[in-house]
Amino acid sequence: MPMREPEALPQPLDLGPFSVAEARRAGVRRGRLYRSDLARPFHGVRAISESQHDVRARCDAYLPRLRSGQFFSHTTSAALHGLPLPQRLGEDPTVHVSVLAPGRAVRVAGAKGHQLIPRAGLIRLLDGMPVASPVETWCQLATMLTVDELIEVGDALLSKGTARRDEAAAAMSAAVQLDDRPCIGRLRDSWAEVRPGVRSPGETRLRLLLVRAGLPEPSLNERIYDRNGAFVAECDLVYRRARLVIEYEGDYHRTDVRTFRNDIVRRERLEDEAWTTVRVTADDLAQRPAETVSRIASRLASGPPAPR
Incomplete structure (x- = not known):
């Protein structure tokens, strides 16, 4: 005999994750909460599907x-x-x-609990969820990241708008x-090397590689103009005296057709201006x-190219 279809859940339980206690108060039978159409992402929580593939979905599942x-x-x-x-952490x-x-x-399977010292401005709402502020998050990550990884996060924090x-x-x-x-020592070491204007972890790693090898610190995402004052390009790392730009190219520079074509035009325009x-x-x-x-x-040592 085929199994009967599970009975419909009352609203609003049919819209998203809910607690077992909430369901019982709504009159849902205990046995209904163990049917195969309901996922159990955390103890005492049920969800309509197993879909907790991203952090937002997992947080939604934990909210009850x-x-x-x-x-x-x-x-x-x-x-x-x-x-x-x-x-290693992004996939956890x-x-x-x-x-x-x-x-x-x-203390519950699938979650890690922390007790923190109260501080002003520690918590804020993000899309209705209470979360640690971005700066507080950076501080918390010091227990989990290396100095260089903390620099990458710090650079990302300072890549926002000016205010x-x-x-x-x-x-x-x-x-x-x-x-x-x-x-705190790890935080201080990373803060000493955090810079504003970096737009990707790859740019951060490139900057750190060059500076730690003894090369001068480059300008970051600097705008370059032609001899008539017209905008040419905004480049990742810039050595203006040597008229040298260094571009960190993630895979999207190769896979995105528009980005790939724009990169070609930009390089030609820079070469026209002796960069x-x-x-x-x-x-x-x-x-x-x-x-x-x-x-x-070697390019820094050779100086700027001759104008065309």
Whole structure:
């Protein structure tokens, strides 16, 4: 005999994740909550489907468990804010949930609980969800990231619009003055090398490679104009005296047709204005760092090209 279709859930339970307690109050039978059409993403929570493939969906699934004073933090809030994370953490499905002391950290499978010292401006709402602020998230990540990875996140924080960038820089500077933060030495080391204007982790890694090899620090995402004052291009890393630009090219420069064609036109326009372009990829940084530094150093040493 074929199994009967599961009975319909009452509204609004049919719209998204809900708690078992909420369902029972709505009159849903206990046995209905164990039917195969309902996923169990966290203890005491049911969802219409298994789809928790991204951080937002996993947070939505956790919301029925979230209590007053609790909020999403660490790598979870970093992903919600769109901050870059290393692959080993970006693919981790764990939901990080914090609470301010003296509240007790949560303990449930699929989530990691944290108890934090109360601080002004620590929590904010993001699309209706309580999350750690971007700067607080950066501080929390010091317990999980290397110095260079923290620099990548810090650069991303300062890549926003001018007003938000200045606000974030002031908050980050204040944060590293405190002695009661976990891994404060790591935060201070990373803050010393954070720079505004960087637009991708690849650009951060390229800048750090060059500076640590002893080359001068380049300007970041600087606008270049022709001899008549007309805009030519905005370039990733710029050595103006040598008329040298270094472009970090992620895969989208190759796979996106429009970007690929625009890159060709831009390089031609830069060459017309006697600028040299060096293109650097992820493989150049990971597999050929010394060669990459040598290529750029030799162009710096040779000085600007002759005008056409």
